[in-house]
Amino acid sequence: MKKSIAILLCTVLLGTILTGCGSENDTPNGEVYVYNWGEYIDEETIDLFEKETGIKVIYDEFETNEAMYPKVEAGASQYDVVCPSDYMIAKMIDNDMLAELNWDNLPNAKANIGSQYYESSEQFDPGNKYSVPYCWGTVGILYNTQMVDGPITGWADLWNEKYEDNILMQSSVRDLFMVGLKLNGYSLNSTDPAELEVAKNSLIEQKPLVQAYVIDQVRDKMIGNEAAIGVIYSGEAIYTQRQNSNLEYVIPKEGSNVWIDSWVILKDSPNKENAEKFIDFMCRPEIALMNFEYITYSTPNDAARALIEDEDIRNSEIAFPDLSKYDLETFSFLGEEADELYNNLYKEIQSSSN
Amino acid sequence: MIKTTAQRIYVALIFIFLYAPIATLIVLSFNASKTRSKWGGFTFKWYASLFEDEKILQALGNTLLIAFLSASIATVIGTIACIAMQNMKRKSRTIIMGITNIPMLNAEIVTGISLMLLFIILGFKFGFMTILLAHITFNIPYVILSVMPRMKQLNPSTYEAALDLGASHTQAFFKVVFPDILPGIVSGFIMAFTMSLDDFVITHFTKGAGIDTLSTKIYTEVRKGIKPEMYALSTIIFVTVLILLLLVNYAPKKKQDTAAVK
Numbered sequence: 052m053k054k055s056i057a058i059l060l061c062t063v064l065l066g067t068i069l070t071g072c073g074s075e076n077d078t079p080n081g082e083v084y085v086y087n088w089g090e091y092i093d094e095e096t097i098d099l100f101e102k103e104t105g106i107k108v109i110y111d112e113f114e115t116n117e118a119m120y121p122k123v124e125a126g127a128s129q130y131d132v133v134c135p136s137d138y139m140i141a142k143m144i145d146n147d148m149l150a151e152l153n154w155d156n157l158p159n160a161k162a163n164i165g166s167q168y169y170e171s172s173e174q175f176d177p178g179n180k181y182s183v184p185y186c187w188g189t190v191g192i193l194y195n196t197q198m199v200d201g202p203i204t205g206w207a208d209l210w211n212e213k214y215e216d217n218i219l220m221q222s223s224v225r226d227l228f229m230v231g232l233k234l235n236g237y238s239l240n241s242t243d244p245a246e247l248e249v250a251k252n253s254l255i256e257q258k259p260l261v262q263a264y265v266i267d268q269v270r271d272k273m274i275g276n277e278a279a280i281g282v283i284y285s286g287e288a289i290y291t292q293r294q295n296s297n298l299e300y301v302i303p304k305e306g307s308n309v310w311i312d313s314w315v316i317l318k319d320s321p322n323k324e325n326a327e328k329f330i331d332f333m334c335r336p337e338i339a340l341m342n343f344e345y346i347t348y349s350t351p352n353d354a355a356r357a358l359i360e361d362e363d364i365r366n367s368e369i370a371f372p373d374l375s376k377y378d379l380e381t382f383s384f385l386g387e388e389a390d391e392l393y394n395n396l397y398k399e400i401q402s403s404s405n
Numbered sequence: 406m407i408k409t410t411a412q413r414i415y416v417a418l419i420f421i422f423l424y425a426p427i428a429t430l431i432v433l434s435f436n437a438s439k440t441r442s443k444w445g446g447f448t449f450k451w452y453a454s455l456f457e458d459e460k461i462l463q464a465l466g467n468t469l470l471i472a473f474l475s476a477s478i479a480t481v482i483g484t485i486a487c488i489a490m491q492n493m494k495r496k497s498r499t500i501i502m503g504i505t506n507i508p509m510l511n512a513e514i515v516t517g518i519s520l521m522l523l524f525i526i527l528g529f530k531f532g533f534m535t536i537l538l539a540h541i542t543f544n545i546p547y548v549i550l551s552v553m554p555r556m557k558q559l560n561p562s563t564y565e566a567a568l569d570l571g572a573s574h575t576q577a578f579f580k581v582v583f584p585d586i587l588p589g590i591v592s593g594f595i596m597a598f599t600m601s602l603d604d605f606v607i608t609h610f611t612k613g614a615g616i617d618t619l620s621t622k623i624y625t626e627v628r629k630g631i632k633p634e635m636y637a638l639s640t641i642i643f644v645t646v647l648i649l650l651l652l653v654n655y656a657p658k659k660k661q662d663t664a665a666v667k
Contacts, residue, residue: 084614089625090632094460111614112625118609127521128531128614267630275442294440346629
């Protein structure tokens, strides 16, 4: 018995020593710390970048903007490049957490990213000082042509009693209120209590028709013919269509949400030059194409889009809608007070017995 | 008659509730289609690609290593703490016991964030070591919790008798005290091991860039849908644990018999 304890202690000590020491780095060209969404890059592109530049990439992943923010704010790891969504970028600019980009070091980003995406970015990053768009998409309606009569065109169809118990709504607060606000012709960033009240009443009225309020199950339920209509992100729509050819995606005529995830560099980044090299590398057409094929979310890289071989996808109205044709807005950060108002109204919807 | 059938149905229901989710996961790990709502035929391809996926295997390695190291170290520290507490006065023992119990009642997220802030203040580089330290920290109370009752049952006279018969303090401990508290130590170790294995919140806050455990790895996949390779891995883990449990429960029967005879 004594022996086994000694062995145990030895392995413990040995393990601690080995793991404690093994982290000396041997990277002549430095490193870059990247913090990105999970499953949001083709890992081969990182290998290519490391091979070409000799910069070591330390790659880390997060699952939501809200989980990313406190870790970056506390400065637990010295991240250089992060990929947050639109409203979170606005919040980080507000809190003075981002470094201004030097566009001279980003020739690929300047040349290849379509101008309409920079225009949309102005909504959360005025003057395009801090962010380079990486992925984007719209929120719209996915419907099963076999289960509805005639094409679905707008949010109003989600209030049609014919589809009782066949509608899937998003359950996150902002996504849900976006539908209610847009249905009534308001901005999806509204903080006007009267407008929000109207939206809330519409959503309560719709409640009996809704089969479920979900997040990512829309994809699986629609593929399995478990519902006729669902609110979904465009990035998922292409994938679901490949699985079930009866599905059709539409951006509602009342207008909707467009989201953009962009690369930003943190203010206290110790490797700013490497960070810019990394971002610019990701904007090369071939590299952006690899990432598009892996992620399947729309790429803002026009040069990469031109390289897509499959014509259906290159000209797809789902992946690459003409932004000027629709009334699309990005979410902006509304402040604590408005957040609370949204949350209170959301609770009223949840608890209403209608 | 009715009573026994009712009993059987009741037991069956409990087992269905316990095992239906795991059964679903195992079935899905053989599904050729990537979505859960469509059966695309039987396949082993997720198992094949699992063993080619370096990231997942690395996360698995990290998880097991951290669980083993943190449980071992916490077991040693916790057991030593128990010995010390046993020899304290009643009042200080209760106070110390209370202090060690508080971290267990504390919300995990609070523990996680406070550890993160502490590591930042101390200037630690976030990575393997910070996760390990955090896991040792939250494991120690569980070890104490399971060793302490055993310690209390000990008859202090046996230890004193050993000393009287010429044993040194260390000898007396390892020959007399240790065998008696061993079951407590083992169950403390197992408890610490499992706590470390499935911890997400504390790991999330104390991990650095470029290192993942299984739980943090799986969670980052939430937005884009969890990869079927994870189903395959979970199936393998479940089957391994099941086999281990069967071995543990059937193998040492003889030993128990002899113990009973004694």
